[in-house]
Amino acid sequence: MSESKKVINFSAGPAKIPEEVLLQAQNELVNYGSAGVSVMELSHRSSQFSKIINNTETCLRDLLNIPINYKVLFLQGGGSGQFSAIPLNLIGLKPDHTADYIVTGSWSSTAAKEAEKYGKVSRVLPKLDSFTVIPDQSTWNLNPDATYLYYCANETINGKIKHYLSITFGLIFAGAHKNVGCAGVTLVIVREDLLGYALPSTPSVICFRTQAEHKSIYNTPPTYSVYIAGLVLQWTKRQGGVSQMEQNSIQKSSAVYDVIDNSSGFYVSIVDKGCRSRMNIPFRIYRPEGDEFLEKTFIVESEKLGMIGLKGHRPVCLTCINLFVFVKQFHRYRKQARK
Template identity: 50%
Template sequence: VEKPTVINFNPGPAKVDPTVMAQAQKELLNYRNLGFGVLEMSHRSAEFIDIVDKAKTNLKELLNIPDNYKIIFLQGGATGQFSAVPLNLLNLSPDCTADYVVTGTWSAKAAKEAEKYGKINIVHPKLKKYTSIPAEDSWQLNPNAAYVYYCDNETVNGVEFHFVPDTGNVPIVADMSSNILSKPVDVSKFGVIIAGAQKNIGCAGVTLVIIREDLIGHQMKECPAVLDYKLQTDMNSLYNTPPSYSIYLTGLVLQWIKNTGGVTAMSRKCAAKSQLIYSVINNSNGFYQSVGGIRASLYNAVTVEETQQLADLMLSFQQEHA
């Protein structure tokens, strides 16, 4: 596969591995000798249903998803799920209440959206700036809440959870858009995991939802059909025309992750990449500050070698301008 001349550190849509792109290119006009590509394929066809089912099977294997969880491919991005989550789950609480941990831009937007549908409790004092996660023992959790929501990795602010909150019997909803499949996850600790695909697992257009079965079927009557977890689960994500090509590309990415060592290998690679960049920052004697600068995203498809080139560039820039 020809290597790109530009190294892509975009925050999303982010880099897709070149071998995945090459396969998509090869199959663009003629998928498995059908004479047409996935872009033209009926979403009711046996071939497309096979694409959906294989993607689910690989995801289940990669994350060791228990049998009592369902996988749904939806539209609207994680932002759409900011509405879908309360519309589907708030009825689990007798007074339509949910707890939110707000540690950055994305969880703040999620909480604001959820306020349209019920009572939203921010479990900690309002943060003046998003630079850390409030100590868990300072949270005021409601044992009767429908769920506890948080964003596992706040890309805009650089805050990532390195623990799964203890919420007792209250289901946890986690937005893992930016770090899904970059580290091992015990799915059984979560009620719902949501993730837009365009950072780590594909291209823009499809959103992943992993949901425990007992949380399905509690949707409000106002819940739109396209966001209804029960309807979409019952219809195998095919209630209406899905983002077919995006699901196909996600399937290719999942297969690539599986072929290259799975989540464990991705986790090791991500740790190495992170260490390279933070080492430059931490040893810069203050040259790299939080004001100004650029943002570099090190998603799964970015290689250690590409990250090393960025680290080298940062070092040379510092030496020239310090």
């Protein structure tokens, strides 16, 4: 790729993949190792792919220190697929089929609505006027008899995160396209004692027990996405692992929030400071509801400077990781808009 065509990609997902990983994948695209074919052409039951998926799991276990009594699954359907898979697999743990949902943003709200198809869902937070804060845990109305408690740690659309939560997790899932590779594979980490309680109507392809028994190869998995995820996880280990990624995230997000907070109200963070995300930073320009002219200009000018993916999800309009280039420019635009 020529230097003039390079861009800075801020997309939240499918997100940027490290260039080192892309170059390795490019080098192995036509002929993977000594296989004589591309990874895309490898049989999912071949010894070569078995090594790929096993190495990917091993790397993930090392990075996250996953206990031996948790299964790691590589599934399809994205996070939205898990909105159905989780209640189908877990709500049958108790006969009353109830679940608590901590609804703090768009994703957990959608997950709760999906779960209502399979059982009774209780929204445990006080009623929120908007998804800009997370009420203190002491105000949550938890049901001690609920089958499970659902919580979204990172509401990417709304730019919110709860950094620490004093509950024990039995299952974690994540769409790899956020920061562990390309779209197509969803990582699921589930405790062994939670397997085997799926509702009778659960499709085999999203049954955790079935997939665990077949080591994620009950059917053809997204082989190339698993391969890319493995490369990204290996890259992450070389960079210093999860702790270093956290420090990088803190440093970058703090720099951005400093610009927002010191812009004399020109940039507006719409999220309470106590639950600001370190990964997705939604903001508006000039006022909390935004300024159409300035925000459209922001996007146009950013693309001219080789920065893409700064336009956020429809409900929040803009998402940004780097504002510095635009500060002086947009103070000028603000003056024009006031006239």
